[in-house]
Amino acid sequence: MSCEDEHHNHGNGHGHGHSHVAPLPTNESQNLVDKIDSPHVKALNLANPGDEISKLFRKADEKYQLKPIIKSDADSQLIINIPFLNGSVKLYSIIIRSNGDKYCPRTIKLWKNDKTIDFDNVNERKPTYKIEHPQVGVMYNDEDDEVPDEIKNDGEFIEHFLPRHQFTGVQQLTVFIEDIYNNDDEDECHLHYVELRGEFTELTKDPVITLYESAANPADHKNLTVTESANFSFN
Secondary structure (H helix, E strand, O other): OHHHHHHHHHHOOOOOOOOOOOOOOOOHHHEOHHHEOHHHOEEEOEOOOHHHHHHHOOOHHHOOEOOOOEEEOOOOOEEEEEEEOOEEEEEEEEEEEEEOOOOOEEEEEEEEOOOOOOOOOOOOOOOOEEEEOOOOOEOOOOOHHHOOOEOOOHHHOEEEEOOOOOOOOEOEEEEEEEEEOOOOOOOOOEEEEEEEEEEEEEOOOHHHHHHHHHHHHHHHHHHHHHHHHHHHHHO
């Protein structure tokens, strides 16, 4: 029932998976920060230096840090491509700490395993899931040098629970911030922290090697068996 409800709600474009069944709680041990291929995280329309985008994803003991503030460039839209290391992820949730005022993201779309998303096609591709992010977050709108290095306020972190049956087998996630609460298209969106929670399964080449070995051996056994059975029949 819940799967149908979740799918139905997803089809209507609602965030959070508003189903009749409460989402399963997550915990900090499910933080996938160590499973993200950080050097290959990329963003389109990023105002920051390219290597700063991966700093959105931090370990639990650094989650209250506010800098670097990740900002969009020409307008409020931002596309972030997040590849995982050699493995497959079942995503449970995405936690976002953003600006809580005029630079706060509003509509966020997610795609799994589509590395081709860019600004030329993002509006034509149906997202795997769509989130409506609340206007909650860090209330600093000043220049970077006026923002404190960290603020310990758990209320500024918003967790969006994802329909797990749709986010299995994830090797790459695309996040598209479509708009912000300030309707001025020239304004930026500001992000302080993003955390992905889920379950990681490492992909290994060993099964392929084993497959080749086991494929060679049965053929030998089969020939042997045929010969033995033929001998038995003559006897």
